[in-house]
Amino acid sequence: MSVDEGEIEKRLRDIGIADTSELPVGATLRPPDASVAKTVAAPATWTERSLPRLSVDLRGSRGAEPGDVLPTHEADLEVRSLIGEGGMGRVFLARQHSLRRDVAVKTAKDGAPDWARQAIFVEGAVTGQLEHPAIVPVHALGIDSAGRPAMVMKRIEGVSWHVLAKDPANEGWDGWEGTPDDRLLGHLQILMQICNALHFAHSRGIVHRDVKPENVLIGRFGDVYLADWGIATEVGHVEDRLCGTPGYMAPEMVSLLPVDERTDVYLLGATLHEVLTGRMRHDAGTAMMAIVSAKLSEPFAYDMSVPSELAELVNRACHVEPDERPSDAKTFRDAVLAHIRHRESAVLAAEGAERVMQLVQLLDDDEPDEEQRREIDRLIAEARFGLETALTQWSDNAVAHEALAELERILESRREHAAKLEREARDRDPKIAARSRAFALTFLGMVNAALAVYALVAMDTPSRVELVFFPVLVIGLAAAGAFAQRKSVMLTKFNRDVVVFFFILLGVMLIGRITGLFVPIDPAEHFSRDAFVLAAGMAVGSIAYLRWMAWLSLIFLVTGIACAAVPGHALGIFAVSASIAVFVAAGSQWRST
DSSP states (O other): OOOOHHHHHHHHHHTTOOOOTTSOTTSOBOOSSGGGGOSSSSOSOOOTTTSOBOOEEOTTSTTOOTTOOOOGGGOSEEEEEEEEEOSSEEEEEEEETTTTEEEEEEEEOTTOOHHHHHHHHHHHHHHHHOOOTTBOOEEEEEEOTTSOEEEEEEOOOEEEHHHHHHOTTOGGGTTSSSBTTBOHHHHHHHHHHHHHHHHHHHHTTEEOOOOSGGGEEEETTSOEEEOOOTTOEETTOOOSSOOBOTTTOOHHHHTTOOOOHHHHHHHHHHHHHHHHHSSOTTOOSSHHHHHHHHHHOOOOOOOTTSOHHHHHHHHHHTOSSGGGSOSSHHHHHHHHHHHHHHHHHHHHHHHHHHHHHHHHHHHTSSSOOHHHHHHHHHHHHHHHHHHHHHHHHOTTOHHHHHHHHHHHHHHHHHHHHHHHHHHHHHHTOTTTTHHHHHHHHHHHHHHHHHHHHHHHHHOSSOOHHHHHHHHHHHHHHHHHHHHHTTTTGGGSHHHHHHHHHHHHHHHHHHHHHHHHHHSOOOHHHHHHHHHHHHHHHHHHHHHHTOTTHHHHHHHHHHHHHHHHHOGGGHHHHHHHHHHHHHHHHHHHHHHHO
16 A cells, blocks of 8 residues: 555644654544534534533632632532643543532633534533443533533543553552453453443444543443543544544544444554554654554564464454454454453463473484483373363364474374384394294204214215205205295394394305315315304304304304314214204294293
């Protein structure tokens, strides 16, 4: 949306403001003529005849005029003190003798222009029509003995919302929810009462146009009042002059377009913005800059300390397009109420999300110690409980959904990691298929023992071919056994590694025997060398796989030495030792089952 600053300057000059450099951004701009009286409240002007005379004794005020000579005992309203004053008017604390009560009397200063006097009549007539618990009651509207307008209102014992917002420890907070460190809930409770007042006014066809904390009065007993209806107008009214407070103004107020319920919704959003941030929605250096900001009405980026529900509500309420805002004050109030109901859920979600973040940091350590593992388990349990409880209270809690999704991702990753470790542990567990290995080794031991007996009985010295035949036979039987038990033995990495390990050892032996077909090698040397190869292999196996293989290494080491020392009996020594080694292996596996 384009902004014509020259046009805005002209509109400011039209209401008598030539220099905006010193104009407070939070000050209300009022058209300086009778146009403020063009409301649904009453005719455009009031005359002395149309209003009653009120007997007001101003001698008790510091602002009494020389002509105020009415004796106290003859005046129904006796002014006691000055409550406050503006450029054109004053508000006094007065005693109403007829009803024996204190009231507030708003009147114009002497010399105030006619439009300022008319503005008091308008405010009185408008406010008088709006009988609502959150709107200051007007008791009477008339003129005093000096011909000044006088509006008699209920005296509010309390302070403005603006004062409470600036001082979280103010005694005016007594009875409201929250602590000096967190007054948000109390602010929202006040805001909802203002929404009720506006919703009522809108039902009567009136738009306030100047909703801000300064115009909200907080009583001593939890009573809240939306005051200062001086620039209120009818729904659909098109103003021909700038009117409103620059720091809160809606864009249609700047563009002089029709105002309606959604204009006050914008002001509610701007007021909530100030509650959340401590600054006006259009917080700028000058009124001109604030009005430009109001014209643009760009979304605001809130920090993480602002509840996301409220941040979204404010940006929606302060949307540059009225159609994008909540449709009325009741809808805005309902959104605030929904947030209050969701507050506990939001707190639980925030705490759960914080625990998830702590969990992520702990899990960055690839090898957590025992204490860290206990902390991880605690965080998981607390985060899950808190987030699930938050969603039970508020199923659409986006923070809880996001944090719970992250927690589930972490847990799924941990489950996958645990499953992987379990698979790896199972893959390396020597007890898996130990019975099958025991059967296979027992069978192989029996075969090896039969071959040993045959070798000892039937042959003195084996030929080169026979030297090759025996390892080929053993390898063939081992391969057949592995294939037959592939669905049990070959399912784990440990078993596959052990089978491969033994086949490598047998393969090395076979290569040596085959080499003997072409290179003259004494059979005793074959047996001695094979024994040493098996001894070395079993030593490695005892370190990498099974400790009991060290016994096999010792058996084959002794066998190698014996074959070298007594070459004439090498065949018998090797055959018997190999059978013993296989039965020792089988026995170790039977003990593992």
